[in-house]
Amino acid sequence: MRDVQDVRWDRLVPALELPHHGGVSSMPFLQEAGGGPMSSAAKRVPAAPPRPLIAFMFNTTRRYSGPAPLAFSPDGSTLAFVSPKDGPAVVCEVPVAGGEPRTSFAIEGAAAHGLSWSQSGDLYATAHRGGTERWQVYVRRPDGRVQDFAVSEGDRVQHHLSRYATSPDGSLVAISTNSRDAGDVDVAVVDAVTGRQRLVASGPAWHVAGGWSPDGRWLCVMRVAQNTDQDLLAVDLDSGELAELTAHTGEMQNVPAGWLADGRLLAITNNGSEFLHLEAIDVHSGDRRVYDRTDWDVELATTSADGRGVVWSINEDGYSRLRWRLDGGAAEELATDGTVGDIVLSHDGSRCAYTLSPIGRPVEIRVLDLTGGQDRLLVRGEALPRYPPRPxxxxxxxxxxxxxxxxxxxxxxxxxxxxxxxxxxxxxxxxxxxxxxxxxxxxxxxxxxxxxxxxxxxxxxxxxxxxxxxxxxxxxxxxxxxxxxxxxxxxxxxxxxxxxxxxxxxxxxxxxxxxxxxxxxxxxxxxxxxxxxxxxxxxxxxxxxxxxxxxxxxxxxxxxxxxxxxxxxxxxxxxxxxxxxxxxxxxxxxxxxxxxxxxxxxxxxxxxxxxxxxxxxxxxxxxxxxxxxxxxxxxxxxxxxxxx
Known part of the structure; x- marks a missing residue:
């Protein structure tokens, strides 16, 4: 077990403007570039050694099936989140009712990135070292032990978690891996106790796990051609058969957003539209029905593990508007004065936690009660001396x-x-x-x-x-x-x-x-x-x-x-x-x-x-x-x- 460390939780995000955030610690090293000029702009240079990385390059403003920096505990009483300290990012926890955040666990020498908290109490995290994006998966057991879960020697083989990676009973974890071929990314399910892996979707493509159906029978898999072209598959975990759900010609976005309580898959798609919207897909017939559509993009969407709760965010000229439904009821909404960066639902769908970058305030983690619509602040990031005005x-x-x-x-x-x-x-x-x-x-x-x-x-x-x-x-x-x-x-x-x-x-x-x-x-x-x-x-x-x-x-x-x-x-x-x-x-x-x-x-x-x-x-x-x-x-x- 690794020692628990204190964390400056107020450093929820870096307070400095950087185009991207990632990597891991090092003292600054100023270096002069050497060598002479190239003889021509077209001059070839020796190819760099192969870098077999899983660097998920999906759209930078939409992280539907990407790693989530937020995760609810099985009973919904605690929220885990990733926070940078003076060194690599660590996993922190805070009571949902309110209170002081504390360090949950740190991965020695690595920066934590994505989280998934299973119904059995295991808290999984991805991490990488030295800014290499060579992701590995670690787990903190309910008794506090921190263990390697899907980790390769020298980070040679890459392993990554997606949102809601764990099966409904917590016995299996879906990961992405390039263990079969450095040029491809497959999806494997991993036994939560033994760590034994079984490939369920593979081939010459990038595959990303997209969440489990509420009954645990189906696992959604996204097959990625590029940022603007994906297909969704449903894997029958009993038979191993793959159902193609979104076959199409040309480019079409199809990104998993979770499962509904009636067993349909929810997807963010631009099927027949210039803008991204929500559709519910029947895994047996392939029938697609519009769930919500506006004249702006749906930027984020997710469901609870039981499918009762659905929350999504609409990008209206750069500002985020939250919408939600509970138990199939009418959609409700909340305008935010800023942009939403991540959304996660409690297992029973009654609460939503989300990150918000508001105008004129530090980054926040907020909690939304889906039953009554109450929205409140839970954690606030480090404050700057001043903030830019509204543009x-x-x-x-x-x-x-x-x-x-x-x-x-x-x-x-x-x-x-x-x-x-x-x-x-x-x-x-x-x-x-x-x-x-x-x-x-x-x-x-x-x-x-x-x-x-x-x-x-x-x-x-x-x-x-x-x-x-x-x-x-x-x-x-x-x-x-x-x-x-x-x-x-x-x-x-x-x-x-x-x-x-x-x-x-x-x-x-x-x-x-x-x-x-x-x-x-x-x-x-x-x-x-x-x-x-x-x-x-x-x-x-x-x-x-x-x-x-x-x-x-x-x-x-x-x-x-x-x-x-x-x-x-x-x-x-x-x-x-x-x-x-x-x-x-x-x-x-x-x-x-x-x-x-x-x-x-x-x-x-x-x-x-x-x-x-x-x-x-x-x-x-x-x-x-x-x-x-x-x-x-x-x-x-x-x-x-x-x-x-």
Whole structure:
């Protein structure tokens, strides 16, 4: 049994603005990139060693079947949640009636991520080390013992939990694993006592467990082709037979959202629609019936283990609206002044816990009583000294439709503000109307405006808007970025000589695209682990990403010339402004080579570039001192060029 540690539960989420959060602890390590320039942008580099990871890249704003950072105890009296401490994230508990949170358990040297609490009292958690996203599963037994549950030596084989991974009686746990083949992800059921695994869905695809039927007979499995194309299967655990429930042509989203009490599967889908809605599917006949549909996306949905309770969240122009039904009754709803990040129901469906990022307040965990509709605060995250104001929601004219955008303007007398364009990751993510982060608040407080768009590829604005960027990175997004930059330059209260661009992951790609292909607009830029070379990015793909990125970014065999033409590294000679590059050494999604190329080329050209790297961090920065250092260096860099 591992020792229980104290936790700063008020650090429910990091208080600093980072494009992603993940990874595990390390002291900051400043490092200069070495080596000379590439002889050409198309130059091949040796492929990196295979990285057989399960890095669940499903839509970043929708985590229906992904890992849940919240879990109710079997009797509904306690809520478990994941919270970062000064090091890796740990599992905490808090009485649902109210009280002080405490540490439940920590996994030595690893950051906890997803949770599932079985009816038998076992609390399961996924965790990874060093930012590698090589997930393993651990369990805390009812007597307090913490054990390895699905763990491979050296984290070679990956294991991951989905929401409601445990069977109704707690005897089985459904996990995703690449034990059969590093390039595929299968679903196995694991005996909760012996740990014996049995594959129930496998093949050349990514499979994700999607929850158990209330009677325990069926297990839903999602087969993923890409972010915008999934199929749902129902596995008969008695016979082992697979029922195909959502066969279709073309692209269609079908994401499991739990089971109803009558035995039908609930799914989030855009079947016959531009927007995501809820449908109930009969596992015997395949009959599909609309459960709820609006003119906005359903972003999250889940059911209780017995199917009596259903809660879902609707994304209305970036703001979340909760809806719920209990025992098949009429739908009720609650408007939130912010965005919902996760939803979980008690086993009997009487209570819902959810995370909320509200306007002007710290992140919260709240509890909603489905029987009476009472909503109350349970845990509040660490408070910032100040919060950004409510943004103005606008539409900027673009070449292929108006671009949704949030604009934050500093308080005080009217004047010409410097401004920062902040591009979200994904690209199939979404910027939402709250900035609960220190960087944004600090910049606004110093008189810097912030422009936060949802360019083509973003979710929340329909299937066509999202899929338009597929195999067109550096195309439609470049057109959108040009439109936004032009709009910023013509605003009477923006200083056209003091415009900056900032982004992480895909947002880093957009940042590099801006400074290499639209260099006349920017006085400085910050790239946080952004892809710079689409050719090397695809060459260094982990095995189980290759089929995705072929459909998503492009095919190395047939699209090489286009990929070169769309890569920021091809135009690196055009960079005019100072650039800050930030990278984790262990990043499995955007390898360090992508940032190294940029820094090496710019230094060879004699251009101003600063490089901040972190040993033992991945696609995000988990250790507190690393987060602080990123915040301080980024703020200082932007202020130096925007305010001095």
């Amino acid at each position: 103005e929601s606008i539409r900027i004219p673009g070449t292929e439709g108006d671009i949704p955008c949030y604009v934050y303007r500093p308080a005080g007398p009217a004047r010409r503000f410097p401004a920062v364009l902040v591009v979200h990751g994904g690209p199939e993510g979404q910027s939402r109307p709250q900035l609960t982060h220190g960087l944004s608040a600090a910049l606004l407080d110093k008189g810097v405006a912030i422009v936060v768009p949802n360019i083509h590829g973003s979710t929340g604005f329909g299937k066509s808007w999202q899929t338009r960027i597929h195999r067109d990175w550096g195309g439609i997004d470049l057109a959108d970025l040009r439109s936004i930059a032009g709009w910023m330059r013509t605003q009477p209260d923006f200083d056209p000589e003091r415009l900056a661009v900032y982004g992480g992951s895909y947002g880093g790609f957009a940042t590099l695209t801006c400074v290499t292909r639209l260099p006349e607009y920017w006085c400085c830029a910050v790239d946080v682990y952004g892809p710079s070379n689409l050719v090397t990015m695809l060459e260094n793909d982990p095995p189980n990403w290759r089929r995705w990125n072929k459909l998503w970014i492009g095919d190395l065999e047939t699209d090489r010339e286009k990929l070169i033409a769309r890569s920021p590294i091809t135009y690196i000679d055009n960079v005019r402004c100072p650039l800050l590059v930030i990278q984790g050494d262990n990043d499995p999604r955007v390898p360090r080579e992508e940032s190294d190329q940029v820094v090496e080329r710019l230094r060879a050209l004699g251009r101003p570039v600063e490089y901040l790297t972190f040993e033992g961090e991945g696609h995000g920065f988990s250790r507190r001192e690393n987060q602080v250092l990123v915040h301080e260096r980024t703020t200082e860099f932007l202020e130096r060029y925007l305010l001095d």
